[in-house]
Amino acid sequence: MEDLSLHILDIVENSMDAGATKVEIRIKEDKGADRLTLEVKDNGYGMDKDILKRASDCFFTAKPGKRFGFGIPFLMQAARECDGNFSINSAPNRGTSISASFKRSHIDIKPLGDMGSTMTVLICGHPEIDYLLLYEKNGFSYCLDTEKLKADLGGVPINTPGVLRLIKEDVNEALGTLAKQLG
Amino acid sequence: MPKLTIDDLKKIKEQYKATFTLREGGYRAKVTVHMGTCGIAAGARDVMNSLIDEMSEKAITDIIVTTSGCAGLCSKEPMATVEMLNEAPVKYYSLNGEKIKKIFKEHIQAGKIVEEYALVVGSETAY
Structure with missing residues (x-):
């Protein structure tokens, strides 16, 4: 994956497979703490302990007929290469939340990339899902809430x-x- | 901070009403862009974006564009499946933004399959 927005697109595709109706994407950049954090949270089926344990193994997938699942391992690798952390929380019928953090000044950090394209492709592919994109940077924020936008439309x-x-x-x-403005 | 303005939304509503009255209802074609990890890494997002741009430019609203997962042929990604109403689905492979534009013009709009980019006709999963 060339940039973080592609990782986000890939992770949210998992939420769709899990039957989510609401997906929250939070991106937080903190210059002072030298940290960039991505969070994807959905209200899909979730995973039991056994599947959760294997979700970060690239030779595991929950999809029938498939042998590989690279989405989560790729993001995990990208975070760890940049002195970051990675975690997944999930429980059956309680959704899944994935968090990846990066050292912002790390030489290997990928650019955020084209988040506009990622959101457009997600909305176009599955317009029935409500997406919330929240981007925060040093106290300033931008929010795209498709539930609200749908009402306005x-x-x-x-x-x-x-x-x-x-x-x-x-x-x-x-x-x-x-x-x-903020660098 | 830029925000979608009321004027933007009003304009969209008017445009939509204008095209809606021209439609007989229902959709003419469905395009599925394969958006698995392999597809995304190979450039599936650009393919889908190119398609959306093309539809936006020509104000086309009777085509559904959706996404699916990996079809099991990762080395042929980015792939897309075009299903015209009452016709067998056609799977295209090794796509990019330019190729999908040609498919849009020749297959979706004019009804002629672009054979040079086509992998298989008639099945949704090819493995």
Whole structure:
């Protein structure tokens, strides 16, 4: 994976397979503490202790007919390469939350990448899911709440191409502005 | 801080109403972009984005674009399956933003399969 936004897309695809109806993506950058934290939380089926233990093994997958599952191991590797941490919490019928942290100034840290595209692809692929994207950087924040946006759109489907394009521009403009202002 | 404004939303609603009256209802085609770990690493997001841009530019609303997981042919990713109404699905392989634009123009809009990019016709899973 070239950037963190692709990892996020990959992890959220797991939430969809787990039948989630709500997914929260939180990205927090803290310059002072030199930390970047990603969190993906869903309300899907969750995992029992046995599956949870094996979720970070790339030769394990819960999908029938498949032999590999690289999504979680890739993110775990990316975090650990940057003096970071990785954790998963899950219980049957109680959803899953995944957290990965990185040392922000680490030379190997991947760029955040195109979060606008990631959100657009997620919304387009599964418009029925409610997504919350919360990006925080040194006290400033940006929030995209598709549940609220759907209400504001008043009957226009959120996966209408024109809407998707606006969402992408909005996310990238907001994150770009914060990056420029705060460094 | 940029935010989707009321004006943006109003404009979208008007545009949608205008295209909605032109539709007879239902969808003409469904495109499934394979978005497994292998697909994402190979560039599936760019493929889907290119498709969304194309649809947005041409104001097309009668095509469903969705995602699925790995189809078991990771070395052929990025892949996409195009299903036209009442026709067998066609699976395309080794795609990029440019190739999907050609498929959009020739297959989805004009009904002619782009054979040079096609892997298989008639099955959703190919393994």
